[in-house]
Amino acid sequence: MARIFKFGDGISTDAIIPGRYNVTTDAVALGKACFIEARPDFAGSVQPGDVIVGGRNFGCGSSREHAPMAIKAAGVQAVVARSFARIFYRNAINIGLPVIQCDAVYDAVQDGDPVSIDIHSGGINVNGKMFQGETPGPVAVAIMEAGTLIDLIKTRGWAAIEEVS
């Protein structure tokens, strides 16, 4: 069963992947360095499907897309946070890392709790309690349905976004 890795408020992209570890475009290498200093045991203990639960302003700071790439490559199924920094949120959606904004779940869960998530509905089940994530905007939904922003633009062009705007 997927488990929760719980983090605090203001988790920066420097914490997710420090500057001297993002000198690569290789997702696997980024995944191995995910949280390398902020939580050195993370990359070694996270299992495919596990979930990050963060506090406020998750992913603040640098625009480095290496940050959601590292989280995704480490095997994380989704990031649930009380709030996300704008660029991180957009980057995560663009590369196909599910991100769910949900305020209520934060105080109700602990590190290591078992969790199941429906990334399509935004439903989060922890310890038998259900939480509902906020509905993403129409562009985010369109990108998620296509997989990535590149997939969406390649197959449908800007019309895909113009028609939901």
Added chain:
Amino acid sequence: MGTLTEEIFSRRLGRDVHAGEIVVAPVDYAMAHDVTGPLAIEAFRKLGVPLWDPERVIMVFDHILPANTVASAGLHKIVRDFADEYGVTHVFQEGICHQLMVEKGFIRPGGIVVGADSHSTTYGALGCFSAGFGSTDIAVTFATGKTWFRVPETIRINLRGALPPGIFPKDLALKVIRMLGAEGANYLAVEWGGEAVEVMSVDERLTLANLTVDFGGKAGLCEPDEHTRAYLGEAEVFDLHPVSPVYRSLIEVDAETLEPQIACPPAIDNVQDLSMVAGTQLDEVFVGSCANGRIEDLAIVASYFEGRQVHPHTRTIVVPASKQIYMEALARGYIQTFMEAGALVMNAGCGPCLGRQHGVLGAGERALSTSNRNYAGRMGSAQADIYLANPAVAAASALAGMIADPRDISKSENPPPRPSPARGEGVISQRERVGGRN
């Protein structure tokens, strides 16, 4: 009708655009650098289409310059090969991307510019709507010349009164961050106005716009005026104002009573008055970055360093934001002043701000920086502490070896080494303009 942001989008799209709308809009330029560029190039290649316009794509080597490892040299090669293959001519290795975007003439009032770097908000100082994006978004702009925006609502910040001696735009920005918190402007645009902004040089406004992203802002704009016109150094025609704007909120800050503000570790919104942290011992002082690496910043530091020595236990690193600033500092004697004072002067670029080069912090070390980020691990070890401050505080602290108040150093004993140029003169009028295709 509307905020500066709504005015810019309405003109660009030829219809009334209001905050909250999702729009697909053409942009003037798209910028990426040596760290975000390679990912953007990989994503662009997946699209399998021609480059939108080789003259509107800007590539800058600044985050690691020159390459310091085999890995970073590899990143640079990806960018160079791409530029060669697609005929990208605006490729620079002479300073920080944001400074070059402004210096090289790519930014004009009313423009829309996107950058694969969070501090792309900087160009708002000239009345341009500019925002930071990740590499995939920029790759799509490379392919199409467009991106999508949710047109943001705006927080209006009025800075009342005049800045007292020893207080700078950095202090105003940190004060606002202290008031609003690190996500206070998340998803929102910020308009910087009021008496203190009206008298500011463009260099000073660039600091405000730059730091807008550090409290979450999508864009940080100043209304273009005679300072903007003088800075652009030509008969720019623009008439851009908020028209009956509806703001999400209005923030008033009194500049006249402001103390020097210090962002303490490990968060940008952990801001204190200088007096609360004065005396904190420092292992490193960094003067530079896209927040405070411009000629006016270097002039402030030189005025304190002239005839003095930095503390022997505090390595002091000065990194001009661009080659042009570096050469102006050379001409004015500032570089000699820095070196005679015992500071290390590095080549123009991002310097030690992001912990890869030119002054990486070890575990247990403390630094004071004029930059804009103090997250744990930002400048090296996650066990190092970073304090952020204005250039005068940085200078006084480098001399004292601890966080110190520049107002305690009598500048009358220590006159500036060279006369300062009038606004709109000096380095600005010498700019080589290569942009301007809007």
